[in-house]
Amino acid sequence: MFLFLPGAITFGLGSWQIIRRQDKIKTLDYRRERLAMEPIEFNDIASGENSNTLEFRRVVCRGAFDEKKSIYVGPRSRSISGVTENGYYIITPLVPISGNLDSVQSPVLVNRGWVPRSWRDKALESSQGLEEDEDVPSTASSSGEIRSFWRFWSKKPQTTEELAPSVTPVEVIGVIRGSEKPSIFVPENDPASGQWFFVDVPAIAHASGLPQNTVYIEDINDNVSASNPYPVPKDASTLIRSSVMPQDHLNYTLTWYSLSAAVTYMAYKRLKPRKIRR
Template sequence: MRRYPGRLHTDPGQLFGRIFAAGVSSSTTTAQSVQTKALSTSITHSRQASKAQADQTKWGFVLLVPAALSAGLGCWQIARWRSKEELVNRTHAAFKAKPVALKDAADAVGSLKELTRISCEGIMQHDRSILIGPRPRSSMGVTKSGFTLVTPLLAEDGSNVLVNRGWVPAEWSQDAQLRGQGEPTGKVALAGVLRQSEKPSMFVPDNDAAKAAWYWLDVPALAKACRLSSDTPLLEALSEGPESTRGPTPSQMDVLARRPMPLGQSTSRESYPLPRAEQDLLHFSVMPDDHRNYALTWFALSAAVLPLGIRALRSRAKART
C-alpha cells in the first residue's frame, strides 16, 4: 500500500471496528433512555392510580358520614313522633277522667300525673300574684306583649294551690282598672289540670326571685316566693271553650297594618286573664305528623347519599384486585 507523506493512514478494519463500537454504544444509550422513560411513565401512572383510589376512598367516607347522620336523625324523629303521640293520647285520657279534689291533690301531689283534672274552691290571694314572661300572644294577625299570671288560692280546708290563670297584657301591672276587672273577690270555683315545672331551653334566662324576674314556670320556686310550701301543686285553669280565649276582634285594616288594638276598643268577649282551652293543650309547635314527615325526609336523604358512598368504596376495592 502506497503511503503519502503528511496524511493520517488508518487501517480499514480498525475504522470499521470503531464505527461499529460507536453504533453499539449509541444503541445501548438509546435503549437505556427508552427504559428510563418507560419506568418513569409507569411510576407516574402508578402514582396517579393510587391518588385516584385514595380520592375514591375519601369521597366514599365523605358520603357515608352524612348518610349515617341523616339515618340517625330519622330514627330520632321517629322516637319523637311516638313520644308526641303518646303525650296526645295521655292528654285525651286525662281530659276524660273525673276531677280530683284539691285536698286529695295536695296530699298526694308527688304521685299524681301531670294533667290530672282538679276542681277547687277558695279565695284568690291577688296580692301575691306573680307575672311570668314576657310572653307575647297572637290573635287575628295581631301580636301583643303580655305575661302569664300565677296567683295563689287558699281553699276552705286550709290547703293552698298555685293557679296559672292565663295570659294578661303588659298593661296589667300598671292599669288598676284592668286588674280590678280580672281580680274577683270572695270565694271562687276553679277547674283545671295539674301542671309541673317547665323545662326552659338554653336561651331562656334563669329566674331571679330577688328581682321578681320570672321567665319560666318553676313550681317550687314560685311556691317559695309566695310563702307557701315547696310541694304546693300548680293548677292551670282552663276555659270551657275557645270563645272565652278570644281577644279583641280587629278590623281588616288593623290586621293588614299589624296594628295593636287599644284596650278601650275591646269587644264584650274580651276578659283578662285569658285561660287556655282544653284543645290548646293538644296543640304543639311540632305536631306528631310533623315529626313523621321530618323522619321521612331524613331517611330519603340518607337513601339518596348512601349508594354513592358504597359505589365509591366498591370502586376502590375493585382497583386493588
C-alpha cells in the same frame, strides 16, 4: 367504607325520629285520656300524694285569691284577630277561706291565664307605692301624741265589733301541671327583681311564702265575662299539643332518610370503578 358512614348516621337519625314519633303519640293520647276524666275535688286528693302522678287531671278548687302575691310570668305573646300582643301569665295563690269547709284546705298556685302588659305595670307601680309609704317617717309632734293619749283615756269604753276583711270566694276548674322546661334561649328567673321568664313551681311557691311542694294548676274555665275579659284562661286543647307534634317527627324522618339515600348514592358513585373507553 368511611364514605358510607354519613349515610349510616343519617339513616339512624331517621329511625330515631320514628321511635320519637311513637312516644309522642303515646304521650298525647295519655294527656287526652286524662283530660277527658271527670274533675275531682281538690280536697279529695291525699295530702301525701305526688302531684306528678296527678298531672293533667282536672280538679275543682274553691277559695280566695291572694292578689297581693300574684306573680307575672313572661312576656308571652297572644294573637287577637291577627294582631300579636305581648302580655304575661298571672299566677296567684288560691288560699283557704276561714269557716268555709268547701274551700281548699291548703293553698294552691293557680295560673289564671293571660293578661296584658298593663296589668304587670300597674302591679309594679302599686308595690313601689307601698314601699315608699313604709319608708316615710312619722311626723307627729310630741304634743299631739300627748293630746291623743289623754283623749283616748278620757273616752268611755265602747264595745266595738271588728269587721273581718271581705273576701270573694271563687271556684277554679283547672289542670294539675308541673314546672316548665325552658329552652337554652330562655333567661334564668330572677325572683329578687320579680323577673319570671318561665314557670318554676318550687321557686314561685317559695317567693309567695308557700311550701315548695305546693300544687300548681292551670285554669281552663272558659266562662269569661265580656265585661271582665282578663285573665284569659288557657284553652284545654293547647294542653294536648307539643312544640314538636307527631307530624313533625314524620317530616324529620323523611328528611333524614332522603339525606341518607343521597349521601349513600354519592359514596357508591365515588367508589364505583369507571369504565375505560378505548
